[in-house]
Amino acid sequence: MAFRTRRPGPATPARTGSRRRRLPLRLLVPVLLLVALMAMLMLRGYVHSEILADHRIRPEAATDKVPEKILDGGPVIDTRGGRTESLRIPDHRLVLTFDDGPDPTWTPKVLDTLKKHHAHAVFFVTGTMTSRYPDLVRRMVAEGHEVGLHTFNHPDLSYHGKRRIDWELSTNQLAITGAAGIRTSLFRPPYSSFADAMDDKSWPVTRYIGSLGYITVVDTVDSEDWRKPGVARIIRNATPEGGKGAVVLMHDSGGDRHQTVQALDRYIPLMRAKGYTFANLTEALDAPSAHTPVTGPELWKGRAWILLVQASEKITDGLAVGLAVVGSLVIARFLLMLLLSGVHARRTRRRDFTWGPGAPVTEPVSVLVPAYNEAKCIENTVRSLAASDHPIEVLVVDDGSTDGTAKIVEALGLPGVRVIRQLNAGKPAALNRGIANARHDLIVMMDGDTVFEPSTVRELVQPFADPRVGAVAGNAKVGNRDSLIGAWQHIEYVMGFNLDRRMYDVLRCMPTIPGAVGAFRRTALERVGGMSEDTLAEDTDITMAIHRDGWRVVYAEKARAWTEAPETVRQLWSQRYRWSYGTMQAIWKHRRALVERGPSGRFGRVGLPLVSLFMVVAPLLAPLIDIFLLYGVVFGPTGKTIGAWLGVLALQAVCAAYAFRLDREPMTHLISLPLQQILYRQLMYVVLLQSWITALTGGRLRWQKLRRTGVVEAPGGPAPRRRTADSTGNVDSVNSTGSTGSTGSTGSTGSTGNVGSTERRPVA
Structure with a gap:
């Protein structure tokens, strides 16, 4: 049932015809709010690497063979500007590298251990984790460590084309810029191993990444800490032979890393006692810093990205609490x-x-x-x-x-x-x-x-x-x-x-x-x-x-x-x-x-x-x-x-x-x-x-008249009568078959009806 408290005056045809229909603000705002919430959730899922991560497709046949000097060379591969160079770490120098972070639980413990022993390292971070925990990347840079790209979603790039590679690197770089205000020239591909393990499928990717201005860093020794083999075994795996220099692979994310932290605390003083020094990559190679400060629009673009991701995290956490409440x-x-x-x-x-x-x-x-x-x-x-x-x-x-x-x-x-x-x-x-x-x-x-x-x-x-x-x-x-x-x-x-x-x-x-x-x-x-x-x-x-x-x-x-x-x-x-x-x-x-x-x-x-x-x-x-x-x-x-x-x-x-x-x-x-x-x-x-x-917003509503058809009848009643009225208010009675007739008894629709009471209640 609908009543109105006043009747609107007649509209002027010319004015009405020229007036555009606009979406009411009270309708536009909730629709935009719901769209914004969905966008925040999509961003959250995107950043949490719950799509696109590790999705693999069939690669094209590789025709570019890996040069022998790469296979026999060191863990640092430079293909920038058409070069094909391989660099080794000098003897008695160790470059600690940590993959897949930053992790809110284990990365701070790793950083604390490095700070305790006055050692530097290189952190190859993913864009998803950097976007979620930018403060940790900022801390890495502030404490003298180097950061490198490890892609955004951690896919195996040898299974993807140039478009996906560009997207992975640029978005990873955007996150690092927003977190620490820098660009980095270091890159480590996911699922990488030693230089001699590079095959004909991954070499074209390495060359292409070099053409984008990045140095590819693999490893010399793998601690295999991801297997959780025990502290002693991690230390043995990470120890190079004969005093040679090495890039040591460890992880600060991807699961329980307490063995990594314990091993690191023993590993650094043990290797120093053997005459090793610890430095980040460019220090070990006596090369210019891999970090370049970023200013201007690119910096603000990165910061905006981090701000959006942080907002999506907080909003999603709030929505999760709301979901628990409503459930x-x-x-x-x-x-x-x-x-x-x-x-x-x-x-x-x-x-x-x-x-x-x-x-x-x-x-x-x-x-x-x-x-x-x-x-x-x-x-x-x-x-x-x-x-x-x-x-x-x-x-x-x-x-x-x-x-x-x-x-x-x-x-x-x-x-x-x-x-x-x-x-x-x-x-x-x-x-x-x-x-x-x-x-x-x-x-x-x-x-x-x-x-x-x-x-x-x-x-x-x-x-x-x-x-x-x-x-x-x-x-x-x-x-x-x-x-x-x-x-x-x-x-x-x-x-x-x-x-x-x-x-x-x-x-x-x-x-x-x-x-x-x-x-x-x-x-x-x-x-x-x-x-x-x-x-x-x-x-x-x-x-x-x-x-x-x-x-x-x-x-x-x-x-x-x-x-x-x-x-x-x-x-x-x-x-x-x-x-x-x-x-x-x-x-x-x-x-x-x-x-x-x-x-x-x-x-x-x-x-x-x-x-x-x-x-x-x-x-x-x-x-x-x-x-x-x-x-x-x-x-x-x-x-x-x-x-x-x-x-x-x-x-x-x-x-x-x-x-x-x-x-x-x-x-x-x-x-x-x-x-x-x-x-x-x-x-x-x-x-x-x-x-x-x-x-x-303090808005006001007026009663609105709903259109009725007059077809409702009580169960078992006769067919209802419908009435029509002309502009003067004269009323004709129309029976259920549509023919005009005199006033007679009437019923209402049967129990096959639907919801439509005029009871004023919100949807429960």
Whole structure:
């Protein structure tokens, strides 16, 4: 049900035609935010080397043979400027090299050990680790060590082409520049070994890398510390024979390196006792420094890269915490719903169950039907009330309709039905006008596009047998559930709303009486000042106010009402946006309930936190489940990620099936549950995010009129009548086959419907 508080003036054709349609800021901001979060996650996965790393393809046949002087030469290979030179480390000089870092755990320990023994080394760092831990690379340079490239993602370059090689080196260099403000001319290929192990596949890569200005450094002795063979064995492996100079290969990352650190602490003094000195590579070769300071745009580009990576790390860590929170909330909510809804069903379905000492309630009831431009639906609504098996009076409050809504009701000539006309003032004003004119103490409220079953009013007022009950929530159902959008909403209503109501009933903190089907004591309404215009969720607002006044609010599952759901994405968006924003307004308005004491404070102590947690916070964080699903599928571990998501889906399916069983609904619509979780839920997330932004920016919303078709009928009823109105407000009655006819009885869509109540609640 939708009301507006003012009518916009007519648009000027020329001005309207020339005006461009712009994406609303409240829509643009959440979309951009979600895109930014996804970009941060993609960057995080990219930097963590969870794609592209070690991916190998079939190499082309090599035609360039490795020169003998390279195979017989030293560990330093210089192919810059067309040269083919091999350099050896002078005798009694050792160049310690560490691959695959920097690592936040082991690299600092290695640096501390080197500093303790006043030794320098060369660290061949990967771009992924440098981007994540730039402070460690900065420390390496500051303490006199040299750094070299070890590619960005650590692939075997002999299996890749020039384009991939360029990308690996340039991105690795970008990370080093951003971390330490330098460029380096040293490079070590992943999976490299001794010079004599170079083959015809890796030699062309070495030559090409030299043409880019890099010196390739392999090793002379391999400590094989990656095997974790023990400290003594690492020292033996790293000791050259006959006092020869050597490039020693070790690792400061890639796993547990405690043996490396322990071996290094013993190795340096042991080798010094044998007459060896330790230096970085250019010191050992008496060559110019491999580091070149970087300034200007290249430096800022590198710093921007590091800043983005660091931001992605922090954001991802925060999202991971949020995922843990929302996962816990989702599981807790499901368990609570399953447990407490079962308690509610067992309690209310006992043979000896009565609502209170005054049962059964037989006193007459006033039914209020606020209506604005409901010509297509109002006849179905009023005729369904006329068929009620409980004594009622019907008050149709026409809120300034322009389509002849009031005339249709008056033309029906049904006994006990009154029409009250007023200028357009909004739904709360229409309801208050109806309350003032109602003759009875029990008041039922419904929407002008809703259809009651004959027993609905009777079932709805039975809880008033308990004098402590101030309001009753009915069971809102969807009539037009045959479409895909309708089926999704149907699942949402049965599972998300009605299971919730059972849970909240047991906890005695029902947050919302749905506008489509609810009942109130006149005394309770008067004590809280009637319907308020403070929020767009007047049904949630009045429910919270009644709680705070000390009344009980309960759920009557047998009081079923059938309503027409939005049938387009645009209408659904508009409706849920209003619900979400209105609920936030109501929570903020009644925030003082958190500190209230006594029976009226129970809602503040239990209900308000649960509503805020399950209806505002959890849905806002819920997209993290799907975001991390996409992340896991792209970056891995794919199998575990999909398995976890299927586990969550299975839990939801169990809850949904249980809810459908409690509501005695056929399970066929649950076939669309997986698709709902992938598509429909994302729409609801963006709607809620948009509502948050509107609330934080102080935006205002107006009531918006949803288009109705008037096809909803109660189960077993006759085919509904549809009405059309011309520009003067004259109304024709159209039967279900589309032919024009006189006014007659009408029904509403059957139980094959979909979700679409006008209850203003956010997606749970």
